[in-house]
Amino acid sequence: MSSEFLRPGFLRHFVLACFVALIALGVAWETWLAPLRPGAWLLSLKVLPLVLALPAIARGRVRAYQWWSMAILLYFTEGVVRATSDTGPSVPLAVAQTLLAATAFAAILAYVRSRRQPARF
Template sequence: MHPKTAAALVAAFTLVAMIVLAVAWEWWLAPLRPGGSLLVLKALPLLSALPGVWRRRLYTMQWASMLILLYFAEGVVRGWSDHGSSARLAWLQAALAVIFFACTLAYVGPFKRAARLAAKRAAKQTSSEPPPPA
């Protein structure tokens, strides 16, 4: 399997795991209030990224990699401040966010490098052309 393909697959499965974790955490496992809380809605932005990540769309991978940093921050903050199972779930969320972020960077990186190289070639080619006759 090609490394880019593997990175995209791991990113997609990590995103699914984060969606499942968000729903389970805020509804059943350790909700802020008994019976669940509206924090379960934090799964919606992740869910909106899922189709594009699953289809390996470059634009979606890019914005999802920035979005995931919010979930990493929440995981770290709640990991330090919460107690018991909620803290463990928070650290799990932070770890999944790091894995997703690393995989999206691994997937997007070669495309970015190729685009930068193509832009350099195009700039070099236009600068080496003779000026048009006056």
């Protein structure tokens, strides 16, 4: 049963779902759920790289996954920093972002590993 979850097709869809959830969370957080101040909607532009990566992630391009294995850590870091420094409704949103980014990171690594070609000698 566990090997079913490690298939590239499942992992690709799982990473895609994590990206879409991070996009939705980022936009909702900065525009509606807990904006810091008027004009803070500009912070929602932080999800633009995720939006631009969606086509390559959806196609399963290993190079995009390799790049995003590093870039997703920026969203993880922002979540940790804001979870420990913000107050009010931003804290659970930051925790959610941290968990989503960590889950996406693990799934990205699993996808790249599942697609890795064995070395030929």
